[in-house]
Amino acid sequence: MAHVNSYLSILLLFFTEGLSQLVRTQQFVTATLGEDAQFSCRLMKPKDVLQVTWQKVTPGGTENVATYNNRFGPVVNPPFQRNVEFEDEGLQNCSIVIRGVSRGDESCYKCLFNAYPEGAxxxxxxxxxxxxI
Known part of the structure; x- marks a missing residue:
């Protein structure tokens, strides 16, 4: 049983690594307090993407920042509407900007291309x- 679990863990690691290599993004973005920070994500191979979601990683999990899809267009969620905007709107290439960054914005951010049939x-x-400070 332990061998099966090890095999599945290795398989999952390679699978998720393979999917993450499909996305080109910056590993780190550095901004000066009060200035703007831009995040961009680009799919390296065309996929049937239904929606792109941007999330902020928090100690409790993740918080949805913004989404883009062809039906509803760009939508920034209320807690982030004061300073987050889309720069490029697209299902293969999408970028957002945080205006006037504060210490509270310092975190990791994920872009999720929700594709069929691959998933996120x-x-x-x-x-x-x-x-x-």
Whole structure:
């Protein structure tokens, strides 16, 4: 049984690594306190994407920041509407900008390309903030 679990863990690792390599994104974005930070994600191979979702990684899990799909267009969720905007809207290439970053914005952000039949294909970028406290 332990061998089966080890095999499944290795298989899952390769599968998720393979999917994450389908997305081109920055590993880190550095911004000065009060300035803007841009995040972009691009699929390296065309997929049948239904929606792109941006999420902020929090200690309790993730929080949806914004979504884009062809039916409803770009939607920024209420807690982020004050300073998050879409720069590029698309199902293969999507980018957002956080205006006037604060310490509270410092975190990792995920872009999820919700594709059929693959499911979520994700990339991750971590925001580092420079500046006085």
């Amino acid at each position: 294909i994700s990339g991750r970028t971590c925001l580092q903030i420079n500046g006085k």
